[in-house]
């Protein structure tokens with residue numbers, strides 16, 4: 618198949634590699650000509666994925682129209698909060714029948730929309746043409762051909778199966794799902810829980826604390842998902858528990874790393890200066906908190922992460938507040 622990948626950061630690059638290794642012809646879009654030229658001429662992207670070699674069949678351009686020309690699949694991996702503005706410029710170039718694949722894990726500030734909803738609304742693409750790919754998918758590990766699994770979610774089962782086949786490689790095993798909402802929420806909320814995990818880690822808290830954070834983090838993710846109409850079983854799967862465990866336990870996770878900076882007492886600005894790539898949970902903790910409040914769902918960990926990130930709260934005080942909440946059954 619012919620595929621375009623928009624966004625040449627860590628995940629866009631690793632995903633292009635998967636598509637290429639699975640047999641598609643891939644054109645990537647990069648913002649900077651230096652990145653496009655490096656992918657095209659040197660088959661690498663040192664700034665985002667040091668040491669990774671890409672197939673010579675993967676090419677890149679800074680011209681969006683050229684990137685998506687005749688594409689049957691268009692995968693998007695840009696920061697969640699820029700997507701709406703990006704699509705306003707880009708959507709006119711998308712071929713009418715192309716499948717649009719969302720790789721992003723965030724909730725839009727203000728509108729509280731999921732990325733697939735932003736795509737449907739802004740690119741005027743029917744919901745059944747939008748596929749979400751989400752799971753325990755740390756880009757550097759995938760780019761190094763380390764085996765993992767993922768979920769390909771779409772309301773159109775045939776389209777999900779088509780993308781599943783277009784992504785299958787010996788190191789990347791996709792499963793299909795029709796629970797687009799659950800998969801997207803799992804991916805967005807785990808970033809916030811990974812921030813909390815990073816903070817706990819930096820404070821020096823132990824494995825019981827971390828296991829409690831993962832488990833109760835998953836409980837609040839599922840609570841929000843069920844309130845919004847997701848399948849509760851999705852949260853026990855790759856796009857729920859799988860992704861949560863990967864991000865919390867890995868030093869490769871940008872969200873966990875960002876949380877560690879905050880846990881060491883750095884301010885939001887200091888943590889931002891120390892980390893370069895996208896840590897979606899930092900902004901999505903605000904939108905997820907607002908989404909939960911709008912649906913009267915309690916998300917105490919998300920609430921505390923927001924306070925540490927944006928209100929200057931001390932992570933140690935956040936832990937104390939979580940531990941002294943009203944007693945209740947599990």
Ligand SMILES: NC(=O)c1ccc[n+]([C@@H]2O[C@H](COP(=O)([O-])OP(=O)(O)OC[C@H]3O[C@@H](n4cnc5c(N)ncnc54)[C@H](O)[C@@H]3O)[C@@H](O)[C@H]2O)c1
Pocket residue numbers: 624625626627628629647648665694695696697699703720721722723754755756757893894895897
């Ligand atoms: N890195 C991973 O392991 C991973 C895995 C799964 C999902 N994701 C998700 O994929 C999305 C992208 O993450 P990433 O890891 O590729 O981030 P990244 O920071 O490595 O790359 C982001 C890309 O977006 C581009 N970009 C930045 N601002 C932009 C703007 N205003 N307009 C257009 N493009 C802009 C950057 O140039 C870069 O190419 C996020 O939602 C993330 O949660 C990441």
Ligand SMILES: O=P(O)(O)OC[C@H](O)CO
Pocket residue numbers: 722752753754755756808811860863864869870871872873895896897
């Ligand atoms: O590096 P993070 O924290 O953005 O996590 C990357 C992926 O979402 C893991 O599945």
